[in-house]
Amino acid sequence: MNDLIEFDSKRQVFHLHNGNISYLFSVEEGGTLCHLYFGRRVQKYHGELKYPRVDRGFSGNLPGSLDRTFSRDTLPKEYSGAGEMDYHTPAAVIRRNDGSNALMLRYSGYSIEDGKPELEGLPAAWVEKPEEAQTLTVTLKDEPTGLLYDLLYTIYRDVDIITRSVRVRNAGNEDVFLEKAASLQIDFTDRDFDSICLPGAHANERHPERQRVGYGIQKFGSIRGTSSHQMNPFLALADRKADEYSGDVYGFAMVYSGNHSFEVERDQIDQTHLVIGINDYNFSWKLEPGSAFQTPEVLMTYSDRGFDRMSQSFHRIIRDRIVRSRFAHEERPILVNNWEATYFDFDEEKLKTIVDDAKDLGIEMFVLDDGWFGHRDDDNSSLGDWKVYERKFPSGLGHFADYVHEKGLGFGLWFEPEMISYDSDLYRDHPEYLMHVPGREPSPSRNQYVLDLTRKEVVDNLFEQVSEILESGRIDYVKWDMNRHLSDVYSASLPKDRQGEVYHRYVLGLYDLMERLTEKFPDVLFEGCSGGGGRFDAGMAYYMPQIWTSDNTDAVSRLTIQYGTSLVYPISMTTAHVSAIPNHQTGRKTPFETRGNAAMSAVFGYELDLTRMSQEDRDKVKEQVSCYKDIRNLVQYGTFHRLKSPVDTNQAAWMFVSDDRRDVCVMTFQVLASAQPSLTKTKLTGLDPELEYENLETGEVFGGDELMELGFYDPVVHQDYTSKMYRFRAL
């Protein structure tokens, strides 16, 4: 049933389409794949958009051809190799044993299949049934080396997503080194774009940054070994006038948790060239004859209705076809985590008092964070020794877990499997497991070091240790942390000509470990974490349906962090906790209600010492817990719309609406108060204009069209950091 992908053999044009979008490219002179179009659906392509042939100086021509009007340098392409007369940043770079790097990729064939193949060893979008999607594989060949580049395109039927990746096969008879192997290239003509990326820092993640795409190459990426707090693996290209609800927006997100690169280039004739893939910094992959290399996948979407629609497509594909956990569509428990309550200073008796209070307040899970293992009283020791700390739990961890369960709460446990402390039995027994360059002292970060996950025996050891704890059957949730980035990137287990593989092999080792653990313990809810949101990406979402968004729990900081996160990632993946004031990261004192509304805009919980709260605050916790139980399904699985951006402004607003458009929750926030405030309104979206909606607090009734077109005035409040939640229900 090949109805999503067509090949017009007369014009040599591939057309991928669903009800909303079309993607077109053709095979041109010299077997060059020429990008034609990506945008709103067209029924049929009749050949209108053939790229004009122009003789341009210093843009050379095809080998063996005297046609000065055809140049691979100017033609918009699907995939460019270095050395093939294309001066854009290439998608593919190789190195042969003779030192040359030339590559001339020419079309050699295609195949179309229903469904979507799995990518070996890598997370990727999937299908439940083959009719949900179709996959086109176009093969390019470099004759002298025998290298085959399979460009994989999958288009989904019911969500506006095309996935792309590349498989490189060595069908020649000599080793070749891949020095750059991008997952996606796309070239646009006649566009004037802004780029939107998500830079940040620890405790300050994913702040949207918008700027015009200018001349030269701009590279957004990470060389930290992880997807990073500093630059999320996402980029959008948008019309300069595009906004939340109008204009063309192209979104790209990698399903990958390691080094990444998003290169965008405006060229000499104002074309826009985009290349996305594993960062080529310290990357070199030895491809022996007969072997293959699979790049990570990129999710690509087009929206003709601004950023909102781009986000809806990302949210749907990630929530419904990336996350595999059985919790993908389940309501997530409200938890209390002891980190900001106790840090390392706790024992079983202290924790029991928090558990008792959690029970009284209606909280559903207790999460035991860092400090329960080895002899860990601070961050100097014990990483690698996943055995209970007997001084803190004299009767064993199971004893405490049973106590939590007897109270009717779930029990969650923190791990940081990828790390090792010098002061650990694991290091004493296996110093070679620590990633380091022989003859150099490795750099510490948070007093800890990275395990060499490229080694199978290290992955096996971690699998055994973590399994042993989870096998007790007493752990309902795991928080998987990672508190430093990679340095001293070298593996003693690999030969010198494979050291350029270590960054990527680390990620493959991590995926292998998570694959084995999540498969063995399907009933454990896994939450990803890396010093907060340092590895908040679609690759992690494949294994872990939710991720700790940021170590910054300040409600005001969270507005921008959660707003930026929502550009790509669904609410069901985003966790947020109410914490104490003054806030531990910013020192800010925000009202309880504001902290609650910010945290209830995500997968909700608490991170404070419940035993030290005033009665007034305890009452508020009870109210919040019961309110969240009421809105939980709507928040976690409804449609999320951004209404007002907190980026460089004094307000934020967003809303959640159920699929049937009858149930609505709106959160508004004002950062600073003013003596003479301007009057502002909040206008809703996504409602049924024909329906009438009741404000559940006041009983007032409004038309859906009124709420969307007229909106309502925001309250005038003479206090900083205020927030209000509105609930509307269709009559």
Ligand code: DGJ
């Ligand atoms: C960083 C995490 O983001 C925190 O929530 C906490 O788990 C600490 N690590 C513990 O070391």
